[in-house]
Amino acid sequence: MKLGKGSIFFPDDFIGLGSPDAIRQSLTRLHKEGKIIRVAQGVYCYPEIEEKLGLGIIYPSSEQIAEAIARRDQATIVPSGAYALNVLGLSTQVPMNYVFLTDGSERYIPLSNGSGITFKNRVPKNISFQNRLAMLITSALRSLKKENVEEWHVKRIGELLKNEPKESVMADFKQMPVWIRNIIKRAYE
Numbered sequence: 001m002k003l004g005k006g007s008i009f010f011p012d013d014f015i016g017l018g019s020p021d022a023i024r025q026s027l028t029r030l031h032k033e034g035k036i037i038r039v040a041q042g043v044y045c046y047p048e049i050e051e052k053l054g055l056g057i058i059y060p061s062s063e064q065i066a067e068a069i070a071r072r073d074q075a076t077i078v079p080s081g082a083y084a085l086n087v088l089g090l091s092t093q094v095p096m097n098y099v100f101l102t103d104g105s106e107r108y109i110p111l112s113n114g115s116g117i118t119f120k121n122r123v124p125k126n127i128s129f130q131n132r133l134a135m136l137i138t139s140a141l142r143s144l145k146k147e148n149v150e151e152w153h154v155k156r157i158g159e160l161l162k163n164e165p166k167e168s169v170m171a172d173f174k175q176m177p178v179w180i181r182n183i184i185k186r187a188y189e
Helices: 020-032 062-073 081-087 132-144 151-161 166-170 178-188
Strands: 007-009 037-040 043-046 048-050 056-058 077-080 097-102 107-110 116-121
Touching (some): 062 097, 077 132, 081 097, 081 132, 132 166, 132 178, 151 178
Parallel strands (some): 097 116
Antiparallel strands (some): 037 043, 048 056, 107 116
8 A cells, every 4th residue: 555645544454464463563653753744643644844934743633534534434514504605605703623424434523733633424315426525515505504694604605606507506406495595596586
């Protein structure tokens, strides 16, 4: 197995190269030597190192870690809550803990930087969108709640949808509550 800089990996990626104890010991030794970093229990990264500006180790984002875990578990994930709002520019609040909806296992993963990732299990219907932007908008608006949506939110959604084919977004209308469909229709006007 060849890993490039910035790769996120797990002990199970090395099955067949030794016993589980030998693999764990090797990863622990590489971590102590500073060759890899441990971003969470059982989650490692071969870090990128930025030398020109002297920034040093570039840690993977929480989203990159969550996506790596989802790939490993063959699960679908969708940003939710304050994180979804922040990703879309509907909030300037940067969450300390990241919440993802998933069709996989529900759990909380504490990260080595003090933040954490929460996976909340949802029925596949709520995360089986064809259009990623439609899925993010739906997740963010559900978190915001209908009564808290302001006109500037609708304008921002309109900006996001400007380059998105309307048919692609409307194909996911079945997964959206009626009030979110109405906001999207207004945003396209």
